[in-house]
Amino acid sequence: MKQETIIDFIYEEAFLLDTMQWSKWLELYDKDARYWMPMEWNQTDPMMQQSLMYEDMLLLTIRVERLSGERTFSQKPKSRSHHILQTPKILEFNEEKDLFKTWTPFTYTETRGDILERFSGWASHDLKLVDNNIKISLKRIDLINFDAPFSNIQLFM
Amino acid sequence: MNKYENNKKAVQKLVLDKSVHRDVYINEEIFKLEMEQLFPNVWIFIGHASQIKTPGDFITSKIGNQPILVSRHRDNSIHVLYNRCPHKGVKIASEPCGNTGKFFRCPYHAWSFKTDGSLLAVPLKKGYEGTGFADTAASKGLSKVENVKIYKDFIFARLSKNGPSFEDYFGDSLSTIDNMVDRSPNGALEIVSSPIRYMHTCNWKMLVENQTDTCHPMVAHESSAGTAVKVWEREKVNSVSKDTPIAVQFYAPFMSPYEFYESTGIRIWPNGHGHTGVTGSIHQDYTDVDGYMEQMVEKHGDEKAKQIINDVRHNTVYFPNIMVKGAVQILRNFIPISVDKTLVESWCFRLVGAPQKFFERSLMYNRFINAPTSIVGHDDLEMYERAQEGLKSDGNEWVNLQRLYDEDEKHDVTEIINGTSERQMRNQFNAWSKYMTLNMSEKLEAAE
Numbered sequence: 284m285k286q287e288t289i290i291d292f293i294y295e296e297a298f299l300l301d302t303m304q305w306s307k308w309l310e311l312y313d314k315d316a317r318y319w320m321p322m323e324w325n326q327t328d329p330m331m332q333q334s335l336m337y338e339d340m341l342l343l344t345i346r347v348e349r350l351s352g353e354r355t356f357s358q359k360p361k362s363r364s365h366h367i368l369q370t371p372k373i374l375e376f377n378e379e380k381d382l383f384k385t386w387t388p389f390t391y392t393e394t395r396g397d398i399l400e401r402f403s404g405w406a407s408h409d410l411k412l413v414d415n416n417i418k419i420s421l422k423r424i425d426l427i428n429f430d431a432p433f434s435n436i437q438l439f440m
Numbered sequence: 441m442n443k444y445e446n447n448k449k450a451v452q453k454l455v456l457d458k459s460v461h462r463d464v465y466i467n468e469e470i471f472k473l474e475m476e477q478l479f480p481n482v483w484i485f486i487g488h489a490s491q492i493k494t495p496g497d498f499i500t501s502k503i504g505n506q507p508i509l510v511s512r513h514r515d516n517s518i519h520v521l522y523n524r525c526p527h528k529g530v531k532i533a534s535e536p537c538g539n540t541g542k543f544f545r546c547p548y549h550a551w552s553f554k555t556d557g558s559l560l561a562v563p564l565k566k567g568y569e570g571t572g573f574a575d576t577a578a579s580k581g582l583s584k585v586e587n588v589k590i591y592k593d594f595i596f597a598r599l600s601k602n603g604p605s606f607e608d609y610f611g612d613s614l615s616t617i618d619n620m621v622d623r624s625p626n627g628a629l630e631i632v633s634s635p636i637r638y639m640h641t642c643n644w645k646m647l648v649e650n651q652t653d654t655c656h657p658m659v660a661h662e663s664s665a666g667t668a669v670k671v672w673e674r675e676k677v678n679s680v681s682k683d684t685p686i687a688v689q690f691y692a693p694f695m696s697p698y699e700f701y702e703s704t705g706i707r708i709w710p711n712g713h714g715h716t717g718v719t720g721s722i723h724q725d726y727t728d729v730d731g732y733m734e735q736m737v738e739k740h741g742d743e744k745a746k747q748i749i750n751d752v753r754h755n756t757v758y759f760p761n762i763m764v765k766g767a768v769q770i771l772r773n774f775i776p777i778s779v780d781k782t783l784v785e786s787w788c789f790r791l792v793g794a795p796q797k798f799f800e801r802s803l804m805y806n807r808f809i810n811a812p813t814s815i816v817g818h819d820d821l822e823m824y825e826r827a828q829e830g831l832k833s834d835g836n837e838w839v840n841l842q843r844l845y846d847e848d849e850k851h852d853v854t855e856i857i858n859g860t861s862e863r864q865m866r867n868q869f870n871a872w873s874k875y876m877t878l879n880m881s882e883k884l885e886a887a888e
């Protein structure tokens with residue numbers, strides 16, 4: 284595998300999110316994957332320290348299905364998202380261990396109705412190969428202002 | 441803009457037996473009066489003693505819109521101070537918590553204060569000689585809040601001179617805090633983590649009312665809890681473990697039918713306090729934690745241990761602005777920012793001595809239900825925002841709170857009632873009217 288393949292994969296994830304192809308997005312994740320948003324600086328433990336999100340595939344699937352629910356009033360009107368990614372930095376490229384790690388500074392915008400909110404942070408991906416396809420085993424999103432009081436964040440960074 | 445100031449009767453007229461006027465949620469003058477009257481007149485939660493364990497530790501907090509500083513003195517006493525330098529008004533501490541060492545030092549002109557608030561030193565002292573400095577308020581140091589009560593480590597304060605005593609104000613409602621403390625095998629709670637903070641563009645009272653609103657979960661949360669149940673039912677065939685995941689254990693009970701809430705009841709107490717889930721609640725069916733029952737029996741004996749653990753009260757409102765959930769060790773603080781803006785801080789407590797699993801569960805509940813990233817939170821905030829907008833409509837100036845109203849019902853009593861009643865909301869507004877006007881000037885009212 285080439286390093287570029289990894290970088291393209293990170294861009295592809297943002298593309299699927301911004302074009303709201305939710306089920307294709309979920310397919311990028313391994314069955315035991317976790318989506319983690321810490322609430323502390325340099326947080327080490329997702330469970331015993333407060334996180335904003337630490338979700339498995341069941342919870343992510345619930346989120347995605349909820350977005351299109353008939354009675355999901357917080358999605359009437361619908362939210363939209365927009366990612367700007369810096370070139371992902373490859374922190375680990377280990378084919379032997381089947382472990383690939385990237386670090387991607389981003390600016391994320393979520394809008395709904397007349398409200399537009401902007402977030403900045405770093406996305407860290409732990410990736411592996413499953414049947415020759417790249418899968419996410421952990422996505423970690425550290426916001427620069429993780430401890431600020433946000434209003435609704437309904438989509439995915 | 442002078443409809444309500446010094447006009448006790450006009451304020452009282454906003455609260456009727458079965459309805460309240462929209463101005464309680466959308467009128468800026470009313471909000472200003474809440475800050476000047478209601479919040480100072482009653483007992484407000486400002487922190488927990490476990491946050492300031494060692495001398496020099498401090499936390500910053502608010503009562504209404506007034507900044508407050510709580511500090512641990514070298515003799516271990518706790519002092520509640522107004523967080524402003526007596527010199528130019530600069531806030532003495534601005535972080536949520538920290539340790540100041542032996543004294544506070546104002547960052548502007550270096551006036552310094554002992555951790556009990558008293559003045560320690562002023563630079564260029566000579567300049568004050570012969571100016572009558574000793575007779576000024578400034579020479580006394582940081583102004584002290586006189587009425588402070590530390591109840592089982594929960595720190596409450598009342599700013600106004602005239603108001604109810606702590607015991608009269610809370611009465612038997614303290615039993616929810618007692619139950620949460622008793623759940624620790626050591627009889628102690630601890631805050632070890634920052635709260636989840638969530639900004640709401642609505643009036644603070646909408647959030648407080650929602651805590652005992654048992655007729656909304658199956659409707660407003662169908663989108664989150666309903667979807668969670670549906671997805672789990674479908675996916676569980678592919679799941680390795682057939683045990684219901686804790687997430688689904690949290691979400692699923694939100695879909696309980698009206699009959700469930702009707703039968704589990706609401707208990708109301710005087711002064712606007714009350715709770716849902718008297719004989720059972722959405723928290724009753726969580727998986728047991730290994731070893732915990734044995735610890736509790738050892739500490740309390742068999743009968744009391746069972747009584748503590750089986751008391752699974754749902755939401756307890758301590759009027760005006762906190763809610764306590766003993767069964768998952770969470771306290772939510774509804775902090776008013778402006779008439780249409782409320783900051784919610786949701787704290788988890790660690791049960792000292794209990795298995796780690798409880799704290800893990802508490803943190804998990806907090807992020808599932810109380811976070812800006814929570815799908816349950818998204819459902820609720822959408823409703824509050826729509827109400828805040830909708831109330832601007834002149835079509836009807838009143839909000840209806842009459843579900844299960846009884847014309848013989850009395851104010852300021854303790855009673856257990858049908859769990860789908862809106863009586864706890866009526867109870868809150870009765871307390872609101874009473875404490876808004878408690879210290880309002882009568883004289884100016886007569887002049888109108």
Ligand SMILES: [Fe+2]
Nearest residue numbers: 656657660820
């Ligand atoms: Fe709700």
